Amino acid sequence: MKRALWVLVLGAPWMAMGQAQEAKSKAPVAVLAPAKAAGADWKDGILRATGAGAPDLKASNLAQARLGAERAAKADAVRNLLRQLEGVPLRADQSVGQALAQEGMRGRVEEVLRGFKVSTKRYYSDGGVELDVEVPLPALAAVLVPPSAPGIPVNKQGPKTYTGLVVDARGLGAKPVLAPLLLDATGTPVYGLDALSRRTLAVAAYPEGLDEARKSPLVGAKPLVVKAVRLQGTDLVLADEALKQLAAVDGAFLAEGRVAIVTR
Structure with a gap:
């Protein structure tokens, strides 16, 4: 009898403790x-x-x-x-x-x-x-969205005026998506996963408000702030003025995924 008790104590003391403190086991x-x-x-x-x-x-x-x-x-x-x-x-x-x-x-x-x-x-x-x-x-977006050929071209000519892009999509009912696209008025993609230099980069961040987006380290000290004029599905169509601004400057920041989208 003494030996059996000894084996029980040594063999599963943690079980005995758990049963004795069942009320506390979830703590x-x-x-x-x-x-x-x-x-x-x-x-x-x-x-x-x-x-x-x-x-x-x-x-x-x-x-x-x-x-x-x-x-x-x-x-x-x-x-x-x-x-x-x-x-x-x-x-x-x-x-x-x-x-x-x-x-x-x-x-x-x-x-x-x-x-x-x-x-x-x-x-x-x-x-x-x-x-x-x-x-x-x-990392998940890179697997879920197959690459497109030849991808989305990024303008790398012109002055390095801006350090990032903030897209103001407030009031459009836009929602965050894993692989967002920015389009021109014809529906042609001007920015998305296939514009990135590495597909493991984030396509965009979704800060909580325009002020937070402007101050985000992601878009740097001098981001270009542009307006999205409408939704096409969940994709954002940029204003013509925004497209002209992007075409006139070095857009290397796009290839680095330095983009923030504000939806509210």
């Missing part, structure tokens, strides 16, 4: 930072999700149980990232969910999602683990 015992909202963060260009893993009750100690919980949490995080991503608008005529139906696309996207960064870990007294994870939206 985190180590938190690095509060969780941020899941979904697409258009301001920072990040997709966020949380993954949860339960402990392996057959493990011999808390450390092993927690390792199993962390593996389960990582797998759950990828599933939840994909679920969040499916509802994100990709561009004017397509959602991410529709794009994932293309042959081989889901596998390529999941590969990107598995490269997530863990921003926060929460350990629970029952051995469970929660992970807050994030993936850059530009």
